[in-house]
Amino acid sequence: MALAWKAFLIDLDGTMYHGSRMVPGADQLIAEMNKQGIPFLFVTNNSSRTPGDVARSLVEMGIPAKEEQVCTSAVGAARYLADKDPGATVAVIGETGLVSALEEAGLRITEQDPDYVVQGIDRHFNYETLRKAAGWIAAGATYILTNPDLLLPGSNGLMPGAGTLSAAIQAATGVVPITIGKPESILMLQAIERLGLAADQVAVIGDNMLTDISAGAHAGCGTILTLTGVTTEQNLEHYKEKTGIVPDVICSDLQELMLWITGKER
Structure with missing residues (x-):
């Protein structure tokens, strides 16, 4: 094999x-x-960085890498939505890599009556974030999750991932997301x-x-x-x-x- x-x-x-x-x-x-x-x-x-950022980080560590060799769940989510619903409105719970990917795919980012809620890792996630997410989804927005990782290996051990944040949103809404990663x-x-x-x-x-x-x-x-x-x-x-x-x-x-x-x- x-x-x-x-x-x-x-x-x-x-x-x-x-x-x-x-x-x-x-x-x-x-x-x-x-x-x-x-x-x-x-x-x-990991949805937090752009493919270019990831490639540069790898090179800085001494690992040969090019931007075009990197596939992220953020870009995957953006491509999925752009193919499914071009120009849709999206509320983002995430970091730079996710925001950048969605914008580059022609999706419109908003906090007013979004068509979709797209969530990745967000190290600034708090109660207000959870409240907004629950409200958008309750109003009919489709919930998209970049990836379900509960834990990520970090420099100081394991840390909570996007899936851990999603667990709170799912508990608040009763809605299971479409998962990309x-x-x-x-x-x-x-x-x-x-x-x-x-x-x-x-x-x-x-x-x-x-x-x-x-x-x-x-x-x-x-x-x-x-x-x-x-x-x-x-x-x-x-x-x-x-x-x-x-x-x-x-x-x-x-x-x-x-x-x-x-x-x-x-």
Whole structure:
């Protein structure tokens, strides 16, 4: 099966870095993939930054990256809405990356009777934000969630993600959102389309069984788990049981992954 994988979709948070710290071996892995001409895209559920910002941050860490190699859940949400309802009005609960993506897609941002509420990670989320969101949704706005991550690996450990904020909005409204990012299929299918390959020719690399690996399995891709972030040796069996998924490949770190992906340990 592994030999049939022609390209890779690589997670960022917890796989390539923790906050501002590069995961050891990430720079060598990407440099070797570039050297061997192995196609890949970075696919991240994080909606807070633009693809350009993400690429620059990776380069600053020493990881080779280009803006066009980055797929974010913010851009995925914007493309989904622009295709579905061009020029729609949108209330945003999120940060720069989400606002920028929606504006660039031609969507109109407003707090007055929006057609959609689009929510991502928002580190300024507070009671007033929750009140507004509940009001917009109660008035008929469709609720779009960029990604359901409950936790994100940060420089100082795990921190709440967009899914944790969404849990409050769902509790207040009783409305389940349309989810764009992993483990749902919308962002994944957009990324696979960009590669120009069939899903079974692509493998997903990530640290999170609930998002990355589940997304890969649901999309029909191969799955490569790295024990570099949310999933560890200690909780792996718990996540296997919770998801019902066994990854095709499990690597303890990125050095092991590099040896495997470049064919030296198959």
